[in-house]
Amino acid sequence: MAKILVVDDEIGIRELLQEILYEQGHAVELAENVAQARNARLNGRPDLVLLDIWMPDADGVSLLKEWSSQGLLDMPVVMMSGHATLDTAVEATRIGAADFLEKPITLTKLLTTVQQVLQRPVVVRTPNSPTPTYKPVTPVSVAAPATTGVARPAQPSVPGGVPVSPVEDVARQGFLGNITLDQPLREARDEFERVYFEYHLQKENYSMTRVSEKTGLERTHLYRKLRQLGIDSSRKRNA
Incomplete structure (x- = not known):
């Protein structure tokens, strides 16, 4: 990226x-x-x-x-x-x-x-x-998180007690939540984006202004993205 x-x-x-x-x-x-x-x-x-x-x-x-x-x-x-x-x-x-x-x-x-x-x-x-x-072109690296006083959740492990990182665990299972990773990248990305935008729409009670602010997308681009993903942005949360 x-x-x-x-x-x-x-x-x-x-x-x-x-x-x-x-x-x-x-x-x-x-x-x-x-x-x-x-x-x-x-x-x-x-x-x-x-x-x-x-x-x-x-x-x-x-x-x-x-x-x-x-x-x-x-x-x-x-x-x-x-x-x-x-x-x-x-x-x-x-x-x-x-x-x-x-x-x-x-x-x-x-x-x-x-x-x-x-x-x-x-x-x-x-x-x-x-x-x-x-x-020279160098790959983008992600800095390791700084050490703080916050306790981290226990890492999953494989038989033998060898710790496994969350990323490795996802790779082994082949799933990210309910999204299978055994599919083309574009389809997996669409599924993730669908879950992502549905989450923010429900959280913000379908307020496009707040969803736009939370996701960092301009409203025009946000509407286009939702239409592309087949998400109905007009629904309202039940009281």
């Missing part, structure tokens, strides 16, 4: 790209202008940026140049535009863009480009350095 920042002033494009990339297992952050993109980059480096060229407050090429000059271009950036010229694409590549997507962006082209770019070594552009350096 990668953390991807999508920067585009058109809400329809932002939400469409978010939905597609989310379905592929990526974490997606959205920005509608250069100012929001700049803040998102400073608050935490994404693994990939999809950056529109033409936006109201400033153009994407200028932001790309700014990141390069400040030593912040240590993640791949894919430029997007429906009106850019060849010269613009060449300039963006010279500054440090990893690739270019021409709008309208096809599903196949988007997924292929994202996959290829994420697998490449990252070209790190440093200020006043004409020669870029390369940072």
Whole structure:
């Protein structure tokens, strides 16, 4: 899973790209202008940026140049535009863009480009350095939880007394709750998401505003996701 920042002033494009990339297992952050993109980059480096060229407050090429000059271009950036010229694409590549997507962006082209770019070594552009350096792609690691005074539940074990982690236990059983893991990833993910959203809908008494806040999804994307999963969001909990 990668953390991807999508920067585009058109809400329809932002939400469409978010939905597609989310379905592929990526974490997606959205920005509608250069100012929001700049803040998102400073608050935490994404693994990939999809950056529109033409936006109201400033153009994407200028932001790309700014990141390069400040030593912040240590993640791949894919430029997007429906009106850019060849010269613009060449300039963006010279500054440090990893690739270019021409709008309208096809599903196949988007997924292929994202996959290829994420697998490449990252070209790190440093200020006043004409020669870029390369940072190898490393898998995302999960930090071990800090030790606290809270007692942890006992770990399950296999015969012989060897402790088994919860993840290993799930793998051995082949089930996550009532969800069988012996099925294609997309189907297993759909089942998990169905349980996840049903839980939050019932917990929040089908208030879409609160469910949106709890799940971190914009309401438009939330409604689309519920329709896709076949969940009736209009039901009300009985008093």
